[in-house]
Structure formats: structure tokens, C-alpha cells
Amino acid sequence: MSRVVRIAAGQGFWGDWPEAPVRQVKGGPIDYLMMDYLAEVTMSIMQKQKSRDPKAGYARDFVPLMERILPDVVAKGIRVTSNAGGVNPRGCAEAILEVARKLGLKGKVRVGLVSGDDILARLDELIAKGHALTDMDTGRPLSDVRDRVLSANAYLGMAPVAEALDRGANVVVTGRVTDTGLTLGPLVHEFGWKHEDWDLIAAGTIAGHIIECGAQSSGGNLLRDWRKVKLENPGFPIAEAQADGTFVITKHPGTGGVVNLPSVTEQLVYEMGDPRNYITPDGIADFTTIQLRPAGRNRVAVSGIRGYPRTDKLKVSIAYFYGYKAVGTLVYAWPDAYDKAKRADHVLRARLHDLGLEFEEILTEFVGVDATHGRLAGPPSPDLAEVQLRVGVRAREKAPVERFTREIAPLVLTGPPSVTGFAGGRPAVEEIVAYWPALIDRNQIEPHVKVDVLEA
């Protein structure tokens, strides 16, 4: 039988179930624990934290989590890959080394540190050299918002992750490495896949895509037959991969959730664009070639995957300051709950207008009536028990948003009757950090990518 490498998903996003990585490590044999922390806007939150404290700027929860699992990780020879490093992978790596020493694991933890994705300090130089970093969605050049940019990171692929593992790291900490690169890197390292074997690169990428959102491929958020899925102790997904690029998705025995064709298929189509053209820094995967087959209880076999050469561009994730928003809510009770909520919205809007406040947008939703499906939900029952009025505003300036937050509570005594649900106080004014996706020539980034291996 050919060799199998088991890659287990431990976190699907920053804030995912804290027990999952512990149960993945303890619940059965695995070779790698992969933990994805970075969503589109996460980097800017981390950048903000780093500007206040130079030691911050990474997923801090990763450190106490590693403290819980590191003894097992070392004892069992498991290796960890994670992009928890955010905008400060060195700070994150050093925190892990400190934890290792504290646990008496000196000499047993080698942290691979991947950097070079952060191009914030290089932006002006790149723009001056003619890289416009045009917004892929709107076509605007970055110079339009240059003075408001908070973070800028190129998406790196699997290569530095594989290199860190080749050099003996057992914990790999990165900045903006793609979610899929955290799974593909170990497979390239283990099987010695050539970086230009496009079918294998696509296969490892799709394995990564299936497990990168954690339990979303093993029963979490599964619509089909959802009543039948036990979710009290969901088993997070594990990819059991072989050198030929085929793999089985499964989970540890004795866990809840489910791995079946529907659970894997729902995850495959999640956040999908053109299925023939799934672009990563490592290559292009064709989702129309994926073959799924049931392979026993909670086991789905995946094969047939084809891929195409990588492009000469890398995606850049840029975050910039946009403006302010706030959302206020109130609950109206039976009878005529919807009519009361509508009247309150009318009154509120009239008061905002009288005050001469200017907003980019005011959005009203009636939770219980139309908040999730809009007009598709049809006319509500005349006998609704309650309706939540939810009003959001957005502006470039802070003042009108701030003033709006003081107009919600007064409705309790000055608006329509049967109103409640205002326990949280005044709504908070939130700063909006917006996302600016761009492309850059690969050769502007790759020479700057660095892999260090640090020993505890």
C-alpha cells in the first residue's frame, strides 16, 4: 500500500472553535495540523494592533492554543502549518519559541518563519516603478487611496511552507500565505512533487480548499439533511493524501458531524468563481475535473483533478480606511409589530433628515420579515410576534454617524409603542477598513520571500 500523509484542519478562521485543534491532535493519527487564520480584512485589524504595540499584529489566540497542543505535537511528531503570523510572523514565531521553552521542549521545536509578503513599506517604490495596483473590481489605481492604506500583503503560495519543512521546521508560521498553500506545502515536501506538475499542484490545492474552512466540509453549515447531523462534537476534516494526488476526506472516529458527498460538495462550491479557473499562486485548478466517490463511512475519495500552469501575477490584499458606520436595532411586539417597526423607521429617517445629516447610505431591514431574503420572503404574516427594526448608516465623516447613534434610544419614549430590546446601549461607531484586491508581477515579490528556521 502506498504511503498516506494525513493533514488535519484545526481552524477555519480566526475565532473558530478552540477545541478543534486539540481534538485533532488527540483523537487519532495525523501527520500535519493545518490552521488557517486569515480572511480578507484580518490583515488590517492586525496592522492596527501592531501600530499600537510593535509586538502585536498576529493571531494572539494561536499562542495559548499552541501551549495546549505543543507537548502532543512534539511527542507524536506532528507538524503544524499556520498563517497565524498575520502582519508580524516574527513576533508570532518568537512567542511560540517562548512557549516551547516554558514547556521544557528546548531543542524539540523548530519554528519555520515565512516572511516577505508584507509590501506596505514598498508601496511607493512599487507605484513609482509603474505598478499601479489597480483595484481588480473597480479598475481604480491605488494612488486614489494611497494615503489611507493600512496594510498591503501579497498572497504567497506553498513554496516557502515546503521549504521550511524541508529545512526541518515542525511548526511553520507565515504571514499572508494562501489557505490552500498550508496544505499543499506539506504534500510537496512529503512527496517531492515538482512545482510544475500542474495536476498534482491542483490536487493538493483542492485538498486544501476542502479542509481550509474547518467543519464546513464535515457537517457544519451543511444544508442537506441538516437535522440528521450531530454537531455537539464536530469532527474537523482530515485529508489522507497519496503521492499520486488522490486523497480521501475523513474525520476522526467517534466524532460528530458527517463526511459524505453532500458535505464535501457544498464546501467545494463555497466562494467559487469560474470553476475551471481557480487561481492560486501555485497554479490553476479545474474544479470540473474533480471526481468524488463514497469510500466507506465518513470517507469520500477525491480523484481525477487536472490543473494548469500558474500565472506570472500574484494577488495583493490591500486594506484602506474608508469611513464610518453604525447599526442600531429595536424590537417591536405584537400586535401589528411590522407596522410599528415601519413607522419607527419613518420617524427616525425624518429626524435624521431634519438634522441635516448626510450619509452615503441608510439601510433599513426588518428582521423577521425581510433581512435575509429581501422581497423574496413575500408579505409577512399579519400576526407576527415581533419584528426587529435594524437601521444601518455609513458616511465618510464620523460626525453624522456619531449623531445617528444618539437617535435610536430616544425612539423608546418618543416613537411608536410596544418597543423593547434596547439593552446594549447606544450603538457603536465602527471604523470601516475596506478591501482592495490587486495584482502584481510575481517577480516583484518572490525575491523578497524569506524562510528562517528558529530553534527553541
Added chain:
Amino acid sequence: MSPAKRTRLIQLRYLAHARSGDKGDTANVGLIALAPEFYPILVKEVTRTRVARHFRGMVSGVDRFELPNLNALNFLLHGALDGGGTISLKTDAQGKVYSTALLRMEIPVAPAVARTALARKS
């Protein structure tokens, strides 16, 4: 007999399950047949034009892709998220439940298909 008499309208929820996500201001909905024999019906009836009509006033444009290997269609609903990401004021800023909004759509199917589909527990 007119086609109207030979078919029956049923909601997509009886023929498919779905998951949705976001990319900027675009929501995607992956629509997956509940049984392989339903997939050709989805391909024929859940057209780009009909989906655009279903979501009129809510999206600015629709693209459709076919994945016969997964018995699935993928729809991109452009301009669906009030600016998307952190800019959006919507409850569903990340398009997580556009999936079930699509399952509300009704399509015409043969009476025998309707009977089979409605008999399934969903």
C-alpha cells in the same frame, strides 16, 4: 396539450441543496442536485436569465457555470452585497444565505418528477 398543463411548478428546495459565499460585492451560490436525475432539469430550467429575474432589484448581473461532475451549477450574483465586505450595511453582508434565497425559486417540472421530489424528506 399546452406545456403548462404537462408541468407543475415546484420550489428548487425540493430538487437541490445549496451553499453560498462572497467575493467582494459578488455573492456566489452553488446549487447541487439532490439526486443525479435532477441535474439535467436544473441545467435546463435554472437559467442565467431566470435567476436574474428571480433576484431582480437585488443584483446587478448573473453568471452561471456548470459542474456536471458534481451535479452542480455555480451562480455569481454581482452587486448583491451592498458593497460587500466591511462596507456593506446588510445583515447578510457576506452572502451566506443567498443560497436558500435561490431555493425559493419555482421551476416547471413533469408531474412525475414533482411527485418524486416532494416525497423526499428535506
